[in-house]
Amino acid sequence: MGEEYFDLLVYIAKEKGLFNTLKSSTSKIANEMKVSQQTISRKLRDMEDLGLIKREVTPNGLSISIADGGRAVLKKNYLELEEIFKEKKLVLKGIIEKGIGEGKYYMSMKQYQQQFKSKLGFDAYPGTLNLKVNKVEVMGFLSSLEPVIIEGFTTKSRTYGSLTCYKIKINGIGGAIVIPERTRHEEETLEIIAPVHLRSKLNLKDGTVLRVKS
Amino acid sequence: MGEEYFDLLVYIAKEKGLFNTLKSSTSKIANEMKVSQQTISRKLRDMEDLGLIKREVTPNGLSISIADGGRAVLKKNYLELEEIFKEKKLVLKGIIEKGIGEGKYYMSMKQYQQQFKSKLGFDAYPGTLNLKVNKVEVMGFLSSLEPVIIEGFTTKSRTYGSLTCYKIKINGIGGAIVIPERTRHEEETLEIIAPVHLRSKLNLKDGTVLRVKS
DNA sequence: ATTACTATGTTGCGAGTAT
DNA sequence: TATACTCGCAACATAGTAA
Numbered sequence: 001m002g003e004e005y006f007d008l009l010v011y012i013a014k015e016k017g018l019f020n021t022l023k024s025s026t027s028k029i030a031n032e033m034k035v036s037q038q039t040i041s042r043k044l045r046d047m048e049d050l051g052l053i054k055r056e057v058t059p060n061g062l063s064i065s066i067a068d069g070g071r072a073v074l075k076k077n078y079l080e081l082e083e084i085f086k087e088k089k090l091v092l093k094g095i096i097e098k099g100i101g102e103g104k105y106y107m108s109m110k111q112y113q114q115q116f117k118s119k120l121g122f123d124a125y126p127g128t129l130n131l132k133v134n135k136v137e138v139m140g141f142l143s144s145l146e147p148v149i150i151e152g153f154t155t156k157s158r159t160y161g162s163l164t165c166y167k168i169k170i171n172g173i174g175g176a177i178v179i180p181e182r183t184r185h186e187e188e189t190l191e192i193i194a195p196v197h198l199r200s201k202l203n204l205k206d207g208t209v210l211r212v213k214s
Numbered sequence: 215m216g217e218e219y220f221d222l223l224v225y226i227a228k229e230k231g232l233f234n235t236l237k238s239s240t241s242k243i244a245n246e247m248k249v250s251q252q253t254i255s256r257k258l259r260d261m262e263d264l265g266l267i268k269r270e271v272t273p274n275g276l277s278i279s280i281a282d283g284g285r286a287v288l289k290k291n292y293l294e295l296e297e298i299f300k301e302k303k304l305v306l307k308g309i310i311e312k313g314i315g316e317g318k319y320y321m322s323m324k325q326y327q328q329q330f331k332s333k334l335g336f337d338a339y340p341g342t343l344n345l346k347v348n349k350v351e352v353m354g355f356l357s358s359l360e361p362v363i364i365e366g367f368t369t370k371s372r373t374y375g376s377l378t379c380y381k382i383k384i385n386g387i388g389g390a391i392v393i394p395e396r397t398r399h400e401e402e403t404l405e406i407i408a409p410v411h412l413r414s415k416l417n418l419k420d421g422t423v424l425r426v427k428s
Numbered sequence: 429a430t431t432a433c434t435a436t437g438t439t440g441c442g443a444g445t446a447t
Numbered sequence: 448t449a450t451a452c453t454c455g456c457a458a459c460a461t462a463g464t465a466a
Contacts, residue, residue: 003221004440010291013298019354026450036442041451043440060449077224078295084227085292140233218459240431250461255432257459274430433465439458446452 005047006077008033008040009070012053018074021065092141092168094131096199096208097189104128106160107193111153116193119148120165120176128178128191129170129198131210135188142166142177145214152181168212170194171202177212219261220291222247222254223284226267232288235279306355306382308345310413310422311403318342320374321407325367330407333362334379334390342392342405343384343412345424349402356380356391359428366395382426384408385416391426 011033016022026044030037044064048055051069055062066074104127106112116124145166152162161181168177175194192212198204225247230236240258244251258278262269265283269276280288318341320326330338359380366376375395382391389408406426412418 003218006220007217010294010298014294017354018298019357020351025448027448038442038451039440045451057450062450074295074298077291078299080224080228081288081292081295084224084232084288134235137234140231239429241429252432252462253460259432271431276431431466434463436460436462438460441455441457443455444453447450 005043005050005052006073008043008047009052009066009074012064013066013070013074016065018066018071021063023061023063025061090214092133092137092212094133094190094210094212096204096206096210097130097132098206109153109160111160112150112163115150116165116176119150120167122174122195124176124193125195125197127197128193129204131190131192131212132188133190138190141214148176150178165193166214168192168214170198170210170212173198173201175212219257219264219266220287222257222261223266223280223288226278227280227284227288230279232280232285235277237275237277239275305425305427306347306351307423307425308347308404310418310420310424311344311346312420323367323374325374326364326377329364330379330390333364334381336388336409338390338407339409339411341411342407343418345404345406345426346402347404352404355428362390364392379407380428382406382428384412384424384426387412387415389426 008029011029012022015024026040027037030040033040044053044055044062047053047070051067052073053070054065054067056064107124107128108126113124116122145168148165148167150163150165152160154160163181164179165176166179168175170192173194173196175192175198178191178193180191192198204210222243225243226236229238240254241251244254247254258267258269258276261267261284265281266287267284268279268281270278321338321342322340327338330336359382362379362381364377364379366374368374377395378393379390380393382389384406387408387410389406389412392405392407394405406412418424
């Protein structure tokens, strides 16, 4: 292939862009790229043969510009990487888990409820749906969403931490993923809130596969 | 460095994104990338050692996901290429040349003038300013601009070809670069039109260096 | 079927040096 | 100074095959 020419092609393009001519020397480029002068000399000759660059040798240096072939290689790689980074995961898959009851407890606090209403736009049903998910998939899914911070508070009996929420849709119903402060990073269960009791409304059972969308 | 792992990293990321796990086999990947099974096997092991991927070997295949190091490499390359492709040359430098008179001739045709007014937004002064420029710089400059096509027409005496125009600013005055149809590709002189006589308005003389902006 | 070892090609790198 | 040879060595790729 031609993988070994890519870095040098990027170097040239970064120096003077895709269309201008770079006046330099093999030793100068070699120094900056931390390889030998001989390697740069050989690579540039090879790249010229491959139609990646145009090259003109003068007594005291080189004139290098990127040829159509080189631009094509750069663009191909750019588009591939753009595809990778611009792709945002729109659906998260998980399996319904038996709730452990804690969600119901803190969900009922009016200090949280008021913020759910004002920041998420709905009165949350007092309880959470637990969804077992793949940790890395969650990262990809959440990374494209805007976090909504629900502030914590303290009562005379205990302290309630802040919550990070992400608005989602569950079978068309607007809800949110709720991640309590200081959740273990290895956590593989997400808690989901919604204005209705999702379990009965959507007839969900433990083990059901559920897809939520952003 | 690690240039030889880049293509494989891109392959994995394209398959399943930056966060999901790819279940495949060394021979399947080798087939698709047109290298040997042994090479893929070795490279994946190396990439795991380098912290580019996470890898799990099972009796009937592999689970591969991209690690933080791999994401860093991909992102670095993405940002470099984005810089190269997103950089739009905003200024084009040239030297005022003596006009050859032809511009003035066709500029006065009302069939062109009507289109200048409707498509470029100004009545063009009947004459062009000739600017000697670097061919490759022109390509970089024009590639980021929207071409405006002025249709050709035929009179009883001759045919007037279509013109490709690019709106620009010359010292703050809105004008356009005009490239006649079938211009020689090696042409190094651009013709510029504007609503005023640029030469007198801007006190330009032959040999003056002029910068036009998009 | 897998992955990955060993042995053997092949290619790339760079020190020395010619031009 | 510059580019670009030659050539010894190291790195990479692959065929065969073990596990």
